Amino acid sequence: MLEKRATELISEDAVGGKNVKEPFCTQYRCGPLLGSGGFGSVFSGQRLSDGLQVAIKQISSDRVQQWARLPGEAAPVPMEIALLQQLSEVGGHGAVVVEALRFLHAHGVVHRDIKDENIVVDTRTLEVKLIDFGSGALLKETPYSEFEGTRVYSPPEWILSQSYEAVSLTVWSLGVLLFDSVCGDIPFERDQEIVRATPVFTRRVSKECQSLIRWCLSYRPEDRPTLEEILSHPWMVGGEGEGGGEGGDLQEDHSSLPKQSL
Template identity: 45%
Template structure:
């Protein structure tokens, strides 16, 4: 593997702006060393919390994704044992970094004067699930089941590691269309899992549970189950179950596409209005629809 540089290293990296991406903008004395690690490729995408570029690890030719996160866009910070302040995203990805094939791996990270760079694995043939849904409108229940199982395993691993992702949605799921293999990405909205309620929300509003909208607080486990219900609905129906706050709070669920009774039962259970009425993660894993045959 490529040598790892500490996040507190003194090497100054700068990424070119998307409109003139022609290489690293580096001090001359640092250019040779950093180019021996990674080669920057085209921009893959950008959002509110960072810009992602393709790249190559030069030691072995492995494809990587390089995410640049501006300091001002970091939602939460944590402190390493040596006192270095780093984005919570880095800490969370390191916590979930082994033992689960369904979570994207953080390979390296660097600190810049104005931002952080996260170097992650990049499955070459994968696209985010939203792209697949836009192409196919809905997924077959067989495909949805296979993908949903992988998401459940990713969530189970996060829970075991004490991590709450908080932004499970199609855009944050990379899928290989040929194999059906899935990776959960983007821990930028994540935090440490706690038993007491959260009073701040991070994530995508249309995936937020009714208790957050109505009461301004939520529990991590039950909010995750709600987001899983929204995700499954989107996969098999091709649209969001709720778009407005009053719809989320009212909990009136309608199915525009025909789905099997077992699938509808699971979605309705996950999207129960009251958190106590929603299943536990293990209940979902044992649900008849989830245990059905693979496509």
């Protein structure tokens, strides 16, 4: 797997009078372009100290909207790097997506772009890893008024009023992800469908799994479960959430998730 680390940033710009490309080039070798998007480009690379294969994200400083400072560093860095650094200091996350999100929230981070492309499954251990914190932010209890995640994973309140809270957004996105995992496609494509909040199951899915998905995709944010309530739901407790149930088998039916050998 191409691992993403907090230090793996190339910037062609000098930030705060300090060229951050120089220390980068002494630690990493940049390879071919893997892909690009609205926020930057991703290259394959190698860490020189031990040959570790990595993914290198290149961001132009004029595209960065939020900056932060790391302890002991004079120059500011993009918020994404600060969030990754904050998480790396407190250890790894759980083996399932919900536990990983609980870990993030417990350490003051909200991902804000939960979707299949940002989840990598180790095919040997079935360990789940969250990637790409480009849309992430520091966790707060008050509503957010900006969203740079994927629109088809956004909740009705964002579509209608451009406002949402961290947990309710996360849970809604989890519901979309879970539906995608068991049905092979997302439940909503258009804004009208998101606002209607009525998923139509296109495959045979257990009643427990359906009830959890419908709960996560409740129209009103206050009607959605917490992450703890998701973990205690019968579908999770009964083992289906870890791949043991009819029509709700995430391990067997996660064809939409990227699979890579770590």
